Amino acid sequence: MDNNTIKTVFKEYIHPLNSKVIQKMIDHAEIDKYVKKLDVLTFTRLFIYAQLKGLPNLRRVSEKVSRKKTVQRQVGIESISKSQLSRKFGDIPSEIFQVILHHLIQKLHRTLGSKRADQALGKIHLIDSSTLSMCLTQYEWADFRDTKSGVKMHTSVVFCDGEIFPNDVILTPARPADETQLDALIVPDKHALHVFDRGYFDFKKFDFYCAEGIRFVTRIKTNTVVHVIEELPVNPSSSILRDAVVKIGKMKHPLRLIEALDSEGAKISIVCNDAKSSAQEISDLYRSRWQIELFFKWCKQHLVLKKLYGKSQNAVFNQIYIAMIVFCLTLLMKHTLGYKGTLLEMRDWICDCWYKKLKSFTSELIKEPDRSSSGRRKLQHQRIFEQTLTQYESGDISHLNDLTYDPVN
Numbered sequence: 070m071d072n073n074t075i076k077t078v079f080k081e082y083i084h085p086l087n088s089k090v091i092q093k094m095i096d097h098a099e100i101d102k103y104v105k106k107l108d109v110l111t112f113t114r115l116f117i118y119a120q121l122k123g124l125p126n127l128r129r130v131s132e133k134v135s136r137k138k139t140v141q142r143q144v145g146i147e148s149i150s151k152s153q154l155s156r157k158f159g160d161i162p163s164e165i166f167q168v169i170l171h172h173l174i175q176k177l178h179r180t181l182g183s184k185r186a187d188q189a190l191g192k193i194h195l196i197d198s199s200t201l202s203m204c205l206t207q208y209e210w211a212d213f214r215d216t217k218s219g220v221k222m223h224t225s226v227v228f229c230d231g232e233i234f235p236n237d238v239i240l241t242p243a244r245p246a247d248e249t250q251l252d253a254l255i256v257p258d259k260h261a262l263h264v265f266d267r268g269y270f271d272f273k274k275f276d277f278y279c280a281e282g283i284r285f286v287t288r289i290k291t292n293t294v295v296h297v298i299e300e301l302p303v304n305p306s307s308s309i310l311r312d313a314v315v316k317i318g319k320m321k322h323p324l325r326l327i328e329a330l331d332s333e334g335a336k337i338s339i340v341c342n343d344a345k346s347s348a349q350e351i352s353d354l355y356r357s358r359w360q361i362e363l364f365f366k367w368c369k370q371h372l373v374l375k376k377l378y379g380k381s382q383n384a385v386f387n388q389i390y391i392a393m394i395v396f397c398l399t400l401l402m403k404h405t406l407g408y409k410g411t412l413l414e415m416r417d418w419i420c421d422c423w424y425k426k427l428k429s430f431t432s433e434l435i436k437e438p439d440r441s442s443s444g445r446r447k448l449q450h451q452r453i454f455e456q457t458l459t460q461y462e463s464g465d466i467s468h469l470n471d472l473t474y475d476p477v478n
Contacts, residue, residue: 076427079143082419083117085176085401086394088167091169100161107157108150109165114144116378123418127151127158127374138188139424158384165242166390170238173397177234180404194236195358196265197255198223199365199388200243210382211242219243220385223250226361232412233364234400238393240386242365248274255283262286262343264358272318280323286341288354294315295326305347309338312348319388327351368396371413406431 088110095101101108107115118140119130131151133140141147163298173219201217203211223239250433255278256264264286270290278285289295294317301312311328317340327339329352339355346354368374372392377385390428403415405472 072121077423078419078425078427079118079423081427082398082402082423083114083399085173086113086169087172090172091114091165094165094168098162098165107146107153109161110159111145113166113169115146115149117395118144118386118423122236123373123420125373127326127378129324130154130378143424155379158387159381160378161383162387162392163383166394168233170390170393170397172399173394174235174237177401180401181229183189183272192260193261193263193265193354194225194227194256195256195356195361196251196269197227197245197361197365198250199269200371201369203377206320207380208385211244211385213243220389221245221247222365222383222389223247223254224364225254228357228360232400233360233395235364235393238390240389242382243323244477245266257281257283262354263426264354266358271475272320275324276320278321279320279324284341284343286339286351288345288355289317289326289340289362291338295369297326298323301325301335303350304369306415307349309352310346315340323356325351329357338339339451353413367413368392371416372396388405406434408434436443 075135091110091113095109115130119133122133124130124133128151131149131154134144134146135148186238198221200221203213203220204220205212205216205217211218211220213219219242221241223241223242225236225238227232227236236256237254239253239309243248248271251265251269251271251274259282261284263283265285265287265291265446267288269287269294275285296316297313298316299314301314303309308330311329313326313327314323315324316323320341324340324342325344325348327341327348329337329339329348331337337355339351341351343351372395374389374392379385380386381467399412399416399419402413402419408415408418418434422433
């Protein structure tokens, strides 16, 4: 029997999660040693479903399992209480989901192809962080202001053909500065170009990257001391105002200083240690940094991140990692099925049809329009004019003076 006739959309969706590898990791850590009902794999399937459906709290998750036979069949559990879900969220080490996320990221690289990866993914890495704000009284372990707590997603993403996906995600309480995680997000590849903002400004790190041949592009702070070594020629017709070789602060290695105009006409000052790319290319690459902000916006709008399932650090980290896993699974399925729409449209398709058979789903997803249309027909003005002119020249003009309107004929 054709496997596609019995495989559901949800089963295909979670297929990239190698259950055998995950189970070996779980057995090694002895996480499910005394578990009888809600093991880690079942928990993972359940909260991938919860993320897809946008379930805001554990009560709704519990109700879905109890009331929906389709959920029970696909997830593999018939009932579960809110308190059991809450305990499990805090008990599972977040490192488990971090490893699963990294495994999916590697699959994304392979899915996009080695040649494509060499040309796009292997060159540009956008680095930034985003803070998820929380209530101080309930999340005291993550305090960073007088009235707020928060968790930072220190993230490196790659941007390719209009799509973004994470290259690495490191979760910490919001208080540590961004630059403390920069080394962990840097790819030790001389072909990679790292683009990040002023939150990661550190002279010692920049000197180390120059010595190791690690390329980077970032904005310079307004109070940074700049020593000019050489001014380089600039194309007067471009948006580049200045290109120079400089030393900044107490750095030992020289950098390029590029001054350009942004989209609003304001001057931005960029430094980099890339001597081969043109000033215009460096400027354009820095502008692409905005794509990581769009990634954070997409995740916060379309994944369950603003409403948290648990209050412990482990529970919060688990929820964020599962959300990133859902992002990667959605992108993987989009490429596997060859869907040409947006990632949000793909997620909506999966959300609406998650319980359907895969074969009927794929035929519906790539269904051709029921009828073809060439669009609104254009009036043949030239042809009508020529016919009228011929009738006029031949003397056949009596009908032109007839003002009778007959709605039937």
